Amino acid sequence: MNYYISDMHFFHKNVTKEGNNFDNRPFNSLAEMHEYMKEKWNSKITNGDTVYILGDIAMRGTNEELIALVAQLKGRKILVKGNHDDVSDLRYKNLFEEICAYKEVTDHIGQEAYKLVLSHYPILMWNGQHRGTIHLYGHTHNTPEDTFFQECLRQFNLNNIQNSVKCPELARAYNVGCMMPYMNYEPRTLQEIINKQ
Incomplete structure (x- = not known):
């Protein structure tokens, strides 16, 4: 099974x-957040699953603390790097099956079958968006920037419909930031x- 999460x-x-x-x-402390997210992750993910982490897995902390936490998360982890991801430590880098900046x-x-474009950053025009390819992204959290991006897509789709542009599919992009209500701090x-969006 494949799962997705970001930020x-x-x-x-x-x-x-x-x-x-x-x-x-909803967390009072980092320790509470780490424990909650680790428990949600490990109660759902098996070591046979693949989890695509679309960037910003961590922000701070010593390498040892971060390595210890990420090592406890089950599954094959693929990191699509975000702006806060530092993978210069080989021990940390080895926790991931793959590290890339963009993935299809x-x-x-x-x-x-669904084709997906995975990126930490929202992309306004992505490969295959008119042919049903879905874009999954993070970075914008639950902010006015994300609302603006989704509004751009809504207007783009509306324009295509009103002008009878021959696009077989509407453009669909989903923010998989863990803080989004439909993500609820766990891979999905x-x-x-x-379904939850």
């Missing part, structure tokens, strides 16, 4: 009530992301 920001005090909590996360994959819901399958 966990482990060791970033300002995503909890210990700091300025800019994400409005195929996933399935039942018997139906493509079906869960589409």
